[in-house]
């Protein structure tokens with residue numbers, strides 16, 4: 001541990017002194033350091049995990065293993081994905097580019113079609129001598145990028161639908177419903193009856209092999225839960241009592257919000273027994289919230305198994321652990337379910353990092369950070385040069401000084417069909433969203449403004465209040481100055 005710290009210190013000192021784009025000297029110096037240090041990367045993605053964890057202040061959630069990473073590491077209170085849906089968010093993080101640069105706004109288009117030569121995060125580590133391997137969901141299902149990896153991975157999931165049921169009755173329902181079965185399942189089975197347990201098993205085996213080979217590695221483990229359907233072994237359901245589940249206190253859209261701000265939550269409606277229109281019953285809502293919590297604890301336990309193996313192999317002494325959820329989620333909040341909006345609740349994400357010898361263990365920052373910042377940050381920590389295409393900036397300085405601020409704003413976006421794109425900007429106080437024409441960025445379709453200082457849950461859109469006209473002009477200028485939403489899409 002000490003040795004790692006001593007070797008890493010010069011990198012921090014160097015980077016504290018030098019700011020902005022790395023010069024040739026810095027890159028060469030870092031390359032030289034990299035040869036000596038070569039920390040491994042354990043890259044943990046959790047699908048549809050909103051920051052509802054004990055380490056994020058949610059006392060009702062049992063997430064001891066993720067909490068342990070926070071305790072030994074560093075937690076980002078205000079981290080934001082760039083688009084609140086799987087593939088665009090993951091593509092953005094893994095390429096270091098915003099959706100307007102990847103042109104990936106949907107779940108079907110591969111980024112190699114739109115940005116054929118981009119060097120992805122794992123590919124960059126591969127190009128710098130790392131063994132890179134994945135299990136589970138890193139890229140979106142069916143959109144793997146084989147050049148990112150030195151070792152082939154495995155999804156453990158049926159690629160064309162979300163069937164991971166183990167109970168016969170669930171599969172019978174799914175067969176009748178073109179693959180979409182019940183939205184949750186409770187089964188008295190072992191952890192590895194479902195994909196996430198298998199992913200942990202393979203991750204553990206991979207760690208053992210990396211220990212034997214002694215080669216630096218970038219191991220990416222993408223856990224599926226708490227994505228729908230909320231399937232988990234019974235013991236995780238039994239950790240919670242349905243009677244304790246409280247429904248959100250605001251089950252309708254924000255006051256004065258335009259209709260396109262909301263989602264119709266078609267994703268959940270596609271599951272068996274869910275209404276095609278209208279609200280869920282109270283019982284359905286409680287069962288789903290119960291299932292989501294069970295899935296968090298189930299995945300948390302798998303992460304705990306992997307972290308125990310990291311320690312048992314001794315690799316924890318030289319491994320950077322990063323954990324992220326690809327976007328937020330609504331569990332009846334605003335009367336809606338799933339993601340697919342520009343709301344704070346969908347764009348805000350869990351993000352944790354831990355590495356040997358880090359300063360300020362167990363600290364948090366409220367500085368805004370974005371998923372596009374992950375790529376340059378991991379480069380900095382591993383002593384690799386930062387590719388010039390990256391749109392984010394490293395957040396490593398925050399770890400050394402949690403009270404500092406590295407960004408005035410975080411940006412996300414969401415399309416509404418072929419005609420409208422919504423750009424949203426989070427500042428330390430406000431969330432400002434501008435829905436505009438995709439053909440003509442000057443043309444405003446609708447505006448939203450939430451004062452999160454006075455309305456922390458964003459219940460009231462105040463964009464149309466005359467007294468906020470100047471503020472909106474100022475916020476829009478900030479957006480334009482950052483180059484957000486200026487182009488046709």
Ligand SMILES: [Ca+2]
Pocket residue numbers: 047048085086227326327
């Ligand atoms: Ca997702």
